[in-house]
Amino acid sequence: MGLHLAPYLPLQHGDIILLGAPGAGKGTLARLLQSKHPHRHLSTGDLLRKADSRSFSLDREIAALIDKGEFVPDEMIIRMINVNVADYRDVVYDGFPRNVNQAKLLDELNVQRSRKIHRVIKLEVGFTLLMQRLKGRRTCPVCHRIYHVITLRPQRAGLCDRCGERLKVRKDDHPSVIAKRLDLYEEQTEPLVKYYTDRNLFSWVDGDGSPEEVYARVRPLLTT
Ligand code: AP5
Numbered sequence: 001m002g003l004h005l006a007p008y009l010p011l012q013h014g015d016i017i018l019l020g021a022p023g024a025g026k027g028t029l030a031r032l033l034q035s036k037h038p039h040r041h042l043s044t045g046d047l048l049r050k051a052d053s054r055s056f057s058l059d060r061e062i063a064a065l066i067d068k069g070e071f072v073p074d075e076m077i078i079r080m081i082n083v084n085v086a087d088y089r090d091v092v093y094d095g096f097p098r099n100v101n102q103a104k105l106l107d108e109l110n111v112q113r114s115r116k117i118h119r120v121i122k123l124e125v126g127f128t129l130l131m132q133r134l135k136g137r138r139t140c141p142v143c144h145r146i147y148h149v150i151t152l153r154p155q156r157a158g159l160c161d162r163c164g165e166r167l168k169v170r171k172d173d174h175p176s177v178i179a180k181r182l183d184l185y186e187e188q189t190e191p192l193v194k195y196y197t198d199r200n201l202f203s204w205v206d207g208d209g210s211p212e213e214v215y216a217r218v219r220p221l222l223t224t
Pocket residue numbers: 020021022023024025026027028029043044045046048065066067069070071072073074077094095096097098102133134136137138146147148149151152172181207208209210211212214
């Protein structure tokens with residue numbers, strides 16, 4: 001009985017950071033968390049892409065960095081976070097922080113804003129599955145909803161269920177760019193595992209399974 005009730009204990013207050021390689025399912029899980037919990041989903045990738053669709057507001061050089069799979073400057077990212085975090089009590093960060101410098105900048109911002117990180121959760125997914133997920137991903141250029149050609153098909157082929165827009169392949173989901181993003185993840189983002197383990201905030205879960213299965217593994221980590 002106790003075991004069945006355990007996943008439904010009340011959530012702890014504080015922000016959640018999702019780590020994981022490109023395609024691990026951070027955005028998919030973060031949207032699910034936002035639909036079930038008071039946490040607000042904050043994706044730096046989505047914020048950058050949204051700014052880019054209003055092309056006057058994102059510098060061409062920055063857009064080019066994203067298309068090539070490179071990181072945009074830390075100062076720009078932390079400014080975006082500072083503006084967007086202000087209205088929410090608890091957030092789930094997806095794609096941020098992405099290197100140790102951004103993690104340190106977030107620590108400073110949390111002190112200034114009296115916020116705290118509750119838990120950092122890494123989604124572990126093997127290379128073959130990562131590639132299947134990235135190669136099959138389609139996104140709506142208007143509302144940024146995510147689909148997959150096999151695991152999450154739209155009701156009408158190639159069209160967004162929400163706004164009817166034609167779905168696209170992200171420029172950075174082309175194979176040569178995927179390789180670059182995976183390398184950068186290993187080099188720049190993996191060191192965050194040690195950073196947050198040292199602060200007693202780190203956990204990992206198996207990211208292989210349906211979004212609901214992955215959520216069921218994550219849910220107990222949010223209550224303790
Ligand atoms: P960003 O958008 O953050 O890209 P990413 O970190 O590479 O992660 P992805 O969005 O590719 O993958 P995901 O883990 O969210 O997977 P998803 O849920 O979509 O960043 C893009 C770029 O912006 C960066 O390269 C950089 O240039 C810049 N940037 C962003 N943040 C930055 C920062 N902090 N600093 C500097 N630069 C920054 O899932 C993938 C596919 O798999 C989907 O089709 C989905 O439907 C499917 N799927 C997911 N989970 C499941 C599941 N459980 N079962 C079945 N299918 C699933």
